[in-house]
Amino acid sequence: MSEIDMAVIKPEMMKPYIWLETSDGSIQQVEQEIAMYCPLICQEIIQKGMGSSKSCAICLPQRVSPVTLSLILDYCRFHQVPGRSNKERKSYDEKFIRMDTKRLCELTSAADSLQLKPLVDLTSRALARIIEGKSPEEIREIFHLPDDLTEEEKLEPLKNTTDDPRIRLLNRLYAKKRKELRERERLKNVEVEEEHVDERSVDDLLSFINGNDGDPKEVKTSKNKKKNRRKKEQQQKNSSLKEASEVNKVEVNGQSIRHQSAEADRIAETSNSHTEDVFAHREFDDGDIDDGIDPALKEKIDREVEDFARRLNSDWPERMQELLSSGQERKMMLFTPNGNSFLRRNA
Amino acid sequence: MSFRSENVNPNPSPTPPLKKRWSDIWTKSKPLNQMVMAMKLHSLSSSPRISTTDKTNPILSPFPITDRTLLLSDALLLKIIALVSDSSTQRNSNSLVCKRWLNLQGRLVRSLRISDWNFLLSGRLIHRFPNLNHVDLLSAALISPKNSGILLSNRVISMHLDSNSSPNWCFFEDNMLPVEVIDNGLTSLASGCPNLRRLHVIGTTEIGLLTVAEECSTLQELELQRCSDNVLRGIAACGNLQILKLVGHVDGFYDSVVSDIGLTILAQGCKRLVKLELSGCEGSFDGIKAIGKCCQMLEELTFSDHRMDDGWLAAISYCENLKTLRFQSCKKIDPNPGMEEYLGCCPALERLHLQKCQLRDRKSVVALFSVCRAVREIVIQDCWGLDNSMFSLAMICWRVKLLYLEGCSLLTTEGLESVIHSWKDLQSLRVVSCKNIKDNEISPALATLFTTLKELRWSPDTKSLLPSSVKGITMGKKGGKFFKRAR
Numbered sequence: 162m163s164e165i166d167m168a169v170i171k172p173e174m175m176k177p178y179i180w181l182e183t184s185d186g187s188i189q190q191v192e193q194e195i196a197m198y199c200p201l202i203c204q205e206i207i208q209k210g211m212g213s214s215k216s217c218a219i220c221l222p223q224r225v226s227p228v229t230l231s232l233i234l235d236y237c238r239f240h241q242v243p244g245r246s247n248k249e250r251k252s253y254d255e256k257f258i259r260m261d262t263k264r265l266c267e268l269t270s271a272a273d274s275l276q277l278k279p280l281v282d283l284t285s286r287a288l289a290r291i292i293e294g295k296s297p298e299e300i301r302e303i304f305h306l307p308d309d310l311t312e313e314e315k316l317e318p319l320k321n322t323t324d325d326p327r328i329r330l331l332n333r334l335y336a337k338k339r340k341e342l343r344e345r346e347r348l349k350n351v352e353v354e355e356e357h358v359d360e361r362s363v364d365d366l367l368s369f370i371n372g373n374d375g376d377p378k379e380v381k382t383s384k385n386k387k388k389n390r391r392k393k394e395q396q397q398k399n400s401s402l403k404e405a406s407e408v409n410k411v412e413v414n415g416q417s418i419r420h421q422s423a424e425a426d427r428i429a430e431t432s433n434s435h436t437e438d439v440f441a442h443r444e445f446d447d448g449d450i451d452d453g454i455d456p457a458l459k460e461k462i463d464r465e466v467e468d469f470a471r472r473l474n475s476d477w478p479e480r481m482q483e484l485l486s487s488g489q490e491r492k493m494m495l496f497t498p499n500g501n502s503f504l505r506r507n508a
Numbered sequence: 509m510s511f512r513s514e515n516v517n518p519n520p521s522p523t524p525p526l527k528k529r530w531s532d533i534w535t536k537s538k539p540l541n542q543m544v545m546a547m548k549l550h551s552l553s554s555s556p557r558i559s560t561t562d563k564t565n566p567i568l569s570p571f572p573i574t575d576r577t578l579l580l581s582d583a584l585l586l587k588i589i590a591l592v593s594d595s596s597t598q599r600n601s602n603s604l605v606c607k608r609w610l611n612l613q614g615r616l617v618r619s620l621r622i623s624d625w626n627f628l629l630s631g632r633l634i635h636r637f638p639n640l641n642h643v644d645l646l647s648a649a650l651i652s653p654k655n656s657g658i659l660l661s662n663r664v665i666s667m668h669l670d671s672n673s674s675p676n677w678c679f680f681e682d683n684m685l686p687v688e689v690i691d692n693g694l695t696s697l698a699s700g701c702p703n704l705r706r707l708h709v710i711g712t713t714e715i716g717l718l719t720v721a722e723e724c725s726t727l728q729e730l731e732l733q734r735c736s737d738n739v740l741r742g743i744a745a746c747g748n749l750q751i752l753k754l755v756g757h758v759d760g761f762y763d764s765v766v767s768d769i770g771l772t773i774l775a776q777g778c779k780r781l782v783k784l785e786l787s788g789c790e791g792s793f794d795g796i797k798a799i800g801k802c803c804q805m806l807e808e809l810t811f812s813d814h815r816m817d818d819g820w821l822a823a824i825s826y827c828e829n830l831k832t833l834r835f836q837s838c839k840k841i842d843p844n845p846g847m848e849e850y851l852g853c854c855p856a857l858e859r860l861h862l863q864k865c866q867l868r869d870r871k872s873v874v875a876l877f878s879v880c881r882a883v884r885e886i887v888i889q890d891c892w893g894l895d896n897s898m899f900s901l902a903m904i905c906w907r908v909k910l911l912y913l914e915g916c917s918l919l920t921t922e923g924l925e926s927v928i929h930s931w932k933d934l935q936s937l938r939v940v941s942c943k944n945i946k947d948n949e950i951s952p953a954l955a956t957l958f959t960t961l962k963e964l965r966w967s968p969d970t971k972s973l974l975p976s977s978v979k980g981i982t983m984g985k986k987g988g989k990f991f992k993r994a995r
Binding site for chain 1: 589607
């Protein structure tokens with residue numbers, strides 16, 4: 162027993178030791194001069210007097226694991242020895258940082274928590290060298306990073322706007338969103354106005370129907386051809402009403418731009434057909450002249466026909482514009498929450 | 509206390525004797541019986557360690573799956589990303605990795621030139637680049653088709669044109685954003701970038717300028733294009749402004765007027781100005797006098813294509829601390845400077861730079877050199893009309909130490925020699941691309957003067973460097989022979 166005691170005392174007398182406790186609870190004994198190389202440990206020893214015995218070991222930060230601590234102590238053990246040349250230190254550093262990326266990140270984090278700046282600089286440069294020249298996919302793979310960027314963020318301009326129209330469209334959409342958020346109340350008023358406009362258009366249609374009621378009284382004395390004219394006109398009005406209802410249904414459904422263009426084509430076709438009918442009427446008028454009916458009555462009828470045609474022609478473009486504008490506004494409102502899907506469809 | 513001591517006591521007691529006995533056993537090679545006993549004790553004591561390792565296992569297991577950079581703090585990752593942000597392609601790659609890297613990369617950006625105004629109005633600019641301190645909005649305020657191959661460029665501004673642009677010269681007005689939109693953008697920028705130091709903007713009003721001045725108290729450098737007197741009403745709020753560039757009129761683009769009123773407002777509002785550039789600005793003696801009296805720290809004053817009234821040059825003497833006076837692209841200096849005794853002088857002036865100016869008017873040149881007679885450095889580049897008689901007027905600047913001539917095609921060796929002989933303190937001489945100054949015309953006195961200079965750069969006439977073998981060619985004679993043969 163006495164021999165054992167003598168053997169125990171001798172190693173302690175040779176070098177002073179420091180007790181360090183890592184996050185997993187294991188306690189380790191380290192040479193004091195090596196441990197003092199870490200600023201954090203140095204502070205704990207000098208200011209708080211910790212680490213002198215196993216019972217009051219220095220508790221290291223959470224990020225320092227036993228494996229990492231051994232690496233850090235190897236680094237300190239090499240660099241705290243005086244007299245080594247810069248070339249020796251550089252070659253040691255080069256060998257030291259040859260490890261996988263995961264361990265390199267752990268080492269960087271641990272060195273940062275221990276405030277060991279030379280090692281932080283060394284490992285930071287090593288990580289920067291890994292990143293340099295790599296594409297985003299490669300960097301993501303190396304560091305197991307999540308691909309959580311949205312399509313909008315990927316398209317966003319980095320330094321200057323490019324000629325990519327998608328980016329310009331994206332910025333325009335963002336700007337419109339902000340405007341809409343500011344002007345919510347105004348949008349409500351605009352909706353009310355739209356409804357009012359729709360009502361007026363219905364009234365206009367009704368006024369046209371009432372305006373034509375006067376014709377049959379005057380035309381009773383005329384021949385069969387005039388009766389045929391009335392029937393054709395009524396058919397045209399009914400068809401226009403049906404088309405309007407169809408357009409409204411399509412708008413309510415809220416389709417994409419293709420449907421919008423299709424509607425425009427339909428409206429154009431209807432306008433063309435209407436103009437053709439007008440020409441047909443004029444031909445009939447010429448036929449009447451040949452028949453030699455009363456000239457005064459002819460003049461009255463011609464004026465009425467011309468007035469009617471003029472009113473239709475003047476009112477028709479306005480109604481088309483109203484339909485188109487209302488459709489566009491509604492669709493834009495629908496698009497704004499679905500900006501993502503809209504962009505994805507285009508892309 | 510007693511509880512803690514009880515906990516602490518059992519921990520250290522078993523471990524040291526075990527380790528020590530074990531080492532002793534090995535070193536002294538005691539009998540097998542004692543070794544077997546020691547092994548049993550070791551196995552018994554090691555069981556709690558196994559349990560501790562089991563506890564730590566679930567903590568360690570998720571590490572391989574998760575993000576490896578989670579261990580790194582934002583500051584540390586930012587430092588690493590900063591190390592590799594040298595090239596724009598690398599910055600693009602870093603930005604497209606993930607959300608965290610996108611935000612960190614954006615924090616590194618300090619200077620940005622914006623080409624799309626919606627990017628500013630949408631708020632994405634500030635969200636993406638929160639640490640901007642230098643913003644250039646000149647391109648963003650112009651509505652120009654990016655796909656057009658037609659570029660209309662001026663010294664101050666450039667823009668793309670559409671081939672369907674109207675033939676009249678008002679297209680700039682048509683192709684610029686409305687004033688309200690620009691002011692709204694400035695409001696967004698000011699509220700998002702409180703640390704702004706440099707700003708380039710065009711077509712704003714005093715309201716937009718006031719907003720920037722109130723929100724960005726650290727603004728030091730400002731360029732105002734399409735600036736007028738009304739816009740300058742808001743500049744008094746920029747208390748820390750040191751460098752200012754005002755652009756009033758640009759031929760073919762826009763026509764705004766900065767007059768004495770604006771210059772006086774500027775002088776009274778920005779007393780800390782160090783550097784001022786007036787481009788396409790009007791004004792007169794009173795405006796420059798106000799600036800000279802109020803901005804006592806003004807060291808550098810630049811006039812570009814100025815439209816000053818006659819007699820303005822005499823006000824330069826009120827700039828007591830002026831060190832650099834620069835004229836760029838000025839068609840005239842001061843056609844009617846007034847009597848010479850009223851011109852005054854800038855005692856602190858050190859540098860006079862004339863670039864791309866027309867120096868044909870003798871009165872102007874006399875007045876200019878008279879005001880700058882204390883100058884030590886004269887730089888004349890690509891100026892028209894500087895012949896020997898005009899350059900001889902520079903003799904009045906008797907303290908010149910450095911002379912730099914470039915592109916002065918009318919000046920001859922004799923004219924140069926007569927002036928620099930009168931400058932006893934001359935130390936540095938650079939003569940570049942002055943095709944009328946010949947090497948063979950250098951007099952022995954001039955050659956002697958060259959030996960006393962500290963710096964000499966002499967490359968006036970590149971034709972003189974032709975090899976001598978080429979000089980003997982006589983084209984006329986051969987031509988004559990050719991004609992004779994034809995006959």
